[in-house]
Amino acid sequence: MANVAFAVSSLSMGGIERVTTTIANGLAAQGHEVTLVNLSNRKEYFPVRTQYHLKPGWLSYNWWRVKRKLAYLSHGDTSMYTWGPWVSSQFNGGKYDFIILNPDFFIYYDIVKKLHPESKIYLWMHNNYDTYVSRYFKTKIDILEESVKQADGIICLESYSARRWRRWNTCVHVIHNPLTMDDDGAHS
Template sequence: MINVAFTISSLSMGGIERVTTTIANALADQSGFDVTLINLANKEEYFNVRAQHHIKPSRFQYDWWRAKRKLGKLRLFHTDFTWRYWIERLFVGGHYDYIILNPDFFPYFDIVKRLHPESKIYLWMHNNYDVYVGKYYKDVLPQLEHAARESDGIVCLEHYSAKRWKQLNDNVHVIYNPLTLAATGNVSTLQHKVIACTSRLVTEQKGLDYVLNVAEQLPEDWRINYAGDGADRDWMESEISKRHLEQRIRLLGALDDEQLDWHYTQASMFLCLSRWEGFGLVVVEAMSRGLPVIAFDMPAMEEVLQEGEDGILLPMGDTAGVCGTIAKFADNRGLREHYAALSLKRCKDFSITAILHEWILQIFDDIA
């Protein structure tokens, strides 16, 4: 029996949470694997856990810790309320052949290693190397680099980041995220004058400013349906009103899987204007429903679209090029059908069966 622990900071709505539970559940369904999900939080859970073990704080303990943490910000407590407390508590005991650390755990690598010196510990990089080093972990970069050097291996989502991390660790693997939207067989007819977008509403990363600029130049009668919610929703709504784009952009809010299926199948192309992505799971979702993809060129999109073979890649920030491409797709049903066929073929590479096989082959094969 191979004992594997996956880590997560919560099971709230998010890409890391969804992908981690998908992989952990699928591995737990395989004979010969005993899977544990170590969850630092005890709050509303959006994803089901089928792992054999789900370790998390009790609700009372977690709520009391959160209350003290809030009071600590008012300087009524002087304890350091970081994740360290729960990591030290939840990792005590158990035996794991492998521990897969998600990003919130990277700064606490030494604690996990001290508590489980017998385990092979992998870092699972869910975003681009440059973003981690230059943005998310800029203030604690030595801790990140230390964890990368000392870990038994690193899992990346695309080859650009893998090449960069290989400067610190020779054992680097590229394993894509799986398609998590159910394969229903529903496919767009490509007849609707709708462009789908899906992301959190966060301007800097997701390029909401670019989306607004493109919306101002859409072909007549075309509109953007935008699925997702986030911190910049009010700003987005204000900009839509200010620019009189109410007939060009519809904000649909957060959608469940059934609603997402409708969102994609009622569109005729998919747009991704992010400034950076770790992988672009929503792009794969759209491809699974037969949508042609238009995106800015970045390592994640180069990987998913095979350097532009399976979709249209344009230089970062080139909204004029995006508008021109949309116009070509809008005027040419045959062009849409050509890229739709490529999308449907490419998305098969991201099936949970294919991705789980890579995890077993690349990470667990040495004792499997």
């Protein structure tokens, strides 16, 4: 069985969070060793049933948030308080066959790869190609392109995006979101 880590910035209510917990919980139920790496210590909306669930401590996380807010209010700059240290602390340990990075982690690909050079790292695109290039990473397109090129693979939801990502990385997989409703329409 594989040892897999999924990285999310939080488990608040949202599509990325729902799909990630559904897939992670499903793999754990099948016997894979699954770690959910969560950068936030906020209240979780979706249940986590993986073997491991890593997240920062309440005090250290909230102290970091206060310092980040104060830096923004006093200087208009939060660059001293990026997610980088949290990514390092949460990935500083464990041994994974596969690491699946959700969008907030793409710019920290290099940190994760340095900590786990033996792992296969995939970027999970939950939106279409144009949205990432034109909106989400518009000002960081060079970092996105480098991460996509270095990743062991890209996971996307549909064929249009798959064709576009293949210009930067030939290992692209289309995996549709799982259904989370039973046949009778009840949420699972």
